[in-house]
Amino acid sequence: MLDRAQVLHVARLARLRLSDDDVDRMAGELSNVLDHIEKIGELDLAGVPPTSHVIDVAGVARADEPQGCLAPEVALANAPEPVAVQPSGLGFGVPSPGQDSGE
Amino acid sequence: MSELLELTAAAAAERVRARELDARELFDVYRERAAADELNAFVWVADDRPANGPAGDTPLGGVPVAVKDLFCTEGVPSQAGSRILEGYRPPYTATVVKKLTGAGAPLLGKTNQDEFAMGSSNENSGYGPVLNPWDRSRVPGGSSGGSAAAVAAGLAPWAIGTDTGGSIRQPAALCGIVGLKPTYGACSRYGMIAFASSLDQAGPLTRDVTDAALLFSHMLGRDDCDSTSLEYPGDIELPSREDLQGVRIGVPEELIGSESGAEPGVRKLFDATLKLAENLGALVEPCRLPHAPHALSAYYLIAPAEASANLARYDGVRYGLRVAGDTDLVTMYERTRAEGFGDEVKRRIMLGTYALSSGYYDAYYGTAQKVRTKIFEDFREAFERFDVIATPTSPWTAFELGSKTADPLAMYLNDFCTVPMSLAGIPAVSIPCGLSGGLPVGFQLAGPAFSEARLLDAAYALERAIDFDGSAARA
Numbered sequence: 001m002l003d004r005a006q007v008l009h010v011a012r013l014a015r016l017r018l019s020d021d022d023v024d025r026m027a028g029e030l031s032n033v034l035d036h037i038e039k040i041g042e043l044d045l046a047g048v049p050p051t052s053h054v055i056d057v058a059g060v061a062r063a064d065e066p067q068g069c070l071a072p073e074v075a076l077a078n079a080p081e082p083v084a085v086q087p088s089g090l091g092f093g094v095p096s097p098g099q100d101s102g103e
Numbered sequence: 104m105s106e107l108l109e110l111t112a113a114a115a116a117e118r119v120r121a122r123e124l125d126a127r128e129l130f131d132v133y134r135e136r137a138a139a140d141e142l143n144a145f146v147w148v149a150d151d152r153p154a155n156g157p158a159g160d161t162p163l164g165g166v167p168v169a170v171k172d173l174f175c176t177e178g179v180p181s182q183a184g185s186r187i188l189e190g191y192r193p194p195y196t197a198t199v200v201k202k203l204t205g206a207g208a209p210l211l212g213k214t215n216q217d218e219f220a221m222g223s224s225n226e227n228s229g230y231g232p233v234l235n236p237w238d239r240s241r242v243p244g245g246s247s248g249g250s251a252a253a254v255a256a257g258l259a260p261w262a263i264g265t266d267t268g269g270s271i272r273q274p275a276a277l278c279g280i281v282g283l284k285p286t287y288g289a290c291s292r293y294g295m296i297a298f299a300s301s302l303d304q305a306g307p308l309t310r311d312v313t314d315a316a317l318l319f320s321h322m323l324g325r326d327d328c329d330s331t332s333l334e335y336p337g338d339i340e341l342p343s344r345e346d347l348q349g350v351r352i353g354v355p356e357e358l359i360g361s362e363s364g365a366e367p368g369v370r371k372l373f374d375a376t377l378k379l380a381e382n383l384g385a386l387v388e389p390c391r392l393p394h395a396p397h398a399l400s401a402y403y404l405i406a407p408a409e410a411s412a413n414l415a416r417y418d419g420v421r422y423g424l425r426v427a428g429d430t431d432l433v434t435m436y437e438r439t440r441a442e443g444f445g446d447e448v449k450r451r452i453m454l455g456t457y458a459l460s461s462g463y464y465d466a467y468y469g470t471a472q473k474v475r476t477k478i479f480e481d482f483r484e485a486f487e488r489f490d491v492i493a494t495p496t497s498p499w500t501a502f503e504l505g506s507k508t509a510d511p512l513a514m515y516l517n518d519f520c521t522v523p524m525s526l527a528g529i530p531a532v533s534i535p536c537g538l539s540g541g542l543p544v545g546f547q548l549a550g551p552a553f554s555e556a557r558l559l560d561a562a563y564a565l566e567r568a569i570d571f572d573g574s575a576a577r578a
Contacts, residue, residue, distance in 0.1 A: 013460060048473040078190075096432065
C-alpha cells in the first residue's frame with residue numbers, strides 16, 4: 001500500500017505535479033496494481049540471471065566517420081522558446097533554474 | 104468503387120503493376136474515404152497524392168499505407184496520441200516508413216492511438232477515442248486502434264502499428280483483421296516515438312495474411328540508426344501453404360485456462376479453430392509455459408520502468424508543450440508534464456519511477472527481469488517440442504466504450520495472452536477466427552525468433568480454412 005507521502009515522493013522524482021485529488025486517486029490505483037504485481041515475489045528465482053534485452057548484441061559501434069546532421073534552425077524548429085545565442089546562432093530558451101525543488 | 108474496396112492490398116498492387124488499375128485512382132479513393140472517417144481512426148490525412156505518383160511500377164504498387172501516429176514523418180504531425188506533442192512536426196522520417204514509401208506505398212495518413220502506445224482500448228488518446236467499425240459503441244482495442252479500425256473499415260488498404268505488449272495483435276483481433284508482431288530486432292525502431300525500448304516493435308495490420316507478409320517483407324532489416332536491429336535471416340515470401348501436415352501446435356494450459364478470464368464465446372471459437380488445424384493435418388497437443396501467468400506482472404514493471412526513463416524527454420524544452428509563466432525551471436517541467444500527459448501515462452510513469460527507485464529496485468524491477476528470463480526459457484523448452492504455440496489473442500471481444508476505464512488493472516488483463524511473447528521477443532500473429540455475438544475473435548500463433556515465414560505460412564493455411572468474412576465492417 002502506497003501512502004500519500006510515498007506518492008508525493010515518487011511524483012517529485014518523476015517531475016510530475018499532482019493535485020490533492022490526484023495524489024489520493026494515484027495512491028489507490030497504484031496500490032491496487034502493485035498488489036497484483038507483488039505475486040511474482042513468491043517465485044523461487046534464486047540464481048536466475050536477469051534479462052534486460054532478448055537479443056544478444058552488445059557494444060554495437062559504427063565507423064567513426066563524419067556524417068551530415070540537422071541544421072540548427074531545423075533542429076530548433078519545434079522549440080517552444082528558441083533564443084539567439086553566440087556564437088552558434090540559436091539555442092533552447094529555459095526559465096532560470098532558480099531553486100531546485102527536486103532531490 | 105466498391106469493387107476496388109474488396110481488393111486486398113496485395114491484389115490491388117498486382118493489378119496496378121499489370122496496368123489494370125491506376126495507382127492514382129486507388130490513392131484518391133482511399134484518400135477520400137480516410138478524409139470522411141467517422142471512426143476518429145485518422146488524426147491526419149494526406150492532402151494530395153505524392154508528387155509524380157504514386158509509382159505503380161514498384162514492389163508495393165503504389166498502394167497507400169496508413170501509419171500509426173507515433174512514427175515520425177518529416178513535416179507531418181507526429182504526436183503519438185499525446186497533447187504534450189501537439190503540433191510536433193519532426194525533421195526526419197522513421198526508417199520503416201521510409202522503407203515502405205521507397206518500396207511504393209505512399210503515406211495515406213496518420214492513425215489515432217493510445218497516448219504513447221499505453222492502452223488496450225484507444226480511450227487513452229489525447230485526441231479522442233476510436234470507434235470499432237463492427238459496433239460503434241465499442242472500442243477498437245489498442246494501442247494501434249486507429250490503424251486496426253482504418254483497415255477493418257476499408258478506410259486504408261493496409262497499415263502499420265507498433266506492439267509493446269499486444270498493441271498490434273489485440274486491436275487486430277478486436278477489429279477482425281490480421282496483425283503481426285515481428286521478432287524483436289526485425290524492424291528498425293528509428294523514428295518510432297519510444298515507449299519501452301526493449302519491447303517496442305513495428306509491424307503490419309492488414310486485411311489478410313498475404314498482405315501482412317508483403318508489407319512486413321518491406322519493413323524488416325538492419326538499420327545503422329538502430330543498434331538493436333538485426334540482419335533478417337532468410338526471406339519472407341508470400342505464403343502459399345494449404346495444409347498443416349506435420350505442424351506441431353502447442354496449446355499452453357496456463358494461457359487458456361480460467362486464469363485468462365477468456366469469455367465462453369472466445370474459448371469456443373479458439374477450440375473450433377484448433378479442430379480446423381487438426382483437419383489440416385496439424386498435431387495439436389497441450390504444452391506448458393509455467394511462468395506465463397506471471398508475465399503480466401513482469402511486463403507491468405519492465406514496460407513502465409523503461410517508459411518512465413523514455414518519457415523524461417518531455418520537459419517543455421526542445422519540442423511540444425510548455426507551460427511556463429513566471430516560474431523556475433523545475434516548476435516549468437512539473438507543470439508542463441502535469442498538463443501534457445494523460446492519466447494513464449502519468450500512472451505508468453509513477454509506477455515505473457517507483458519500481459526503479461532506491462530501496463525498491465531489486466524487489467520490483469530486478470525480480471521482473473528474472474521472471475523475464477524464466478519466460479524466455481519456458482518458450483525455448485516449448486519450441487523443442489512444438490513448431491508454433493496457439494492461444495486466443497484477447498480474452499474478450501470488443502468491449503463497450505467506458506466499461507473498463509475506471510479500473511486500470513482490469514484493462515491490463517487484456518494483455519494476458521500477448522505479453523509473454525513480447526517479453527521473450529518472439530514473433531506472433533493474430534488472425535480473425537470467427538464472430539462471437541457479432542464481434543470478431545482473434546486467434547494467436549507464436550513461433551521462435553525469426554520464424555515469421557513459417558508462422559505466416561501456418562496462419563495462411565488456417566485463414567483459408569476459417570474463411571472469415573470481414574466485409575460487414577466495410578459497409
